[in-house]
Amino acid sequence: MKPLSALLFSAITIVCISCGHHSTPASATNTSVKTVPDTSSSGISNDASAVIYTGQLPCGNCSGVAATLTLSASRQDGFYYTLREVYQGLKSGKDEVITSEGTYTILRGTSSDPQAEVVLLNPEKDKVLQRCFQRKGVEVLQLLDNEQRPLPGAQQFQLRRKK
Known part of the structure; x- marks a missing residue:
């Protein structure tokens, strides 16, 4: 099953790179990679695919944030994400759920790692409305700051691919 998961993520990434918006923040030094994938023999549907990452992130004013990031890729509709964050253990005694949606793109390179x-x-x-995650292998996305640098205690800011 792991080779299939790796193949699925690679195919989604290739589709994202080939069809996504390739914009770069003004302060970043990224260059986008654009390829045309051949997914006809990969077993991956070009209609819609989704990869889900989950994790418990630290929080300054709560006990933690349960985060679920869904990345969807579709040749027809583009590249969309849904991020659901549950802020747990707030002083009010209630959890707060924030769901955001929008588009995403794949960039190549950061100031510390050109690959x-x-x-x-x-x-x-x-x-200020953007979020950056660096892919760490097939299974992990690590949250970066707005300058695309790792956050202190980087391992605490990771989402793992849902199996």
């Missing part, structure tokens, strides 16, 4: 693959949420929006 890094970065998933940029909301590339068309103001930088």
Whole structure:
């Protein structure tokens, strides 16, 4: 099953790179990679595919944030994400759920790693509304700051691929 998962993520990434919006924040030094994938023999549908990442992220004013990031790729509809964040253990005693949706793109390179693959949420929006995740292998996305640098305690800011 792991080779199939790796193949699925690779195919989605290739589709994202070939059809996505390739914008780069002004302060980033990324260059986008554009290829034309041949997914006809991969067993991956070009109509719609989704990969889900989940994790518990640290929070300054709560006990933690349960995050679920769904990345969808479709040749017809483009590349969309849904991010569901549950802020747990708030002082009010109630959890707060925030769901955001939008587009994403795949960028190549960061200032510290020219080979890094970065998933940029909301590339068309103001930088303060963007989120960046660096792909760490097939199974992990690591949250980056707005300058696409790792956050202190980087391992605490990881989402793992749902199996």
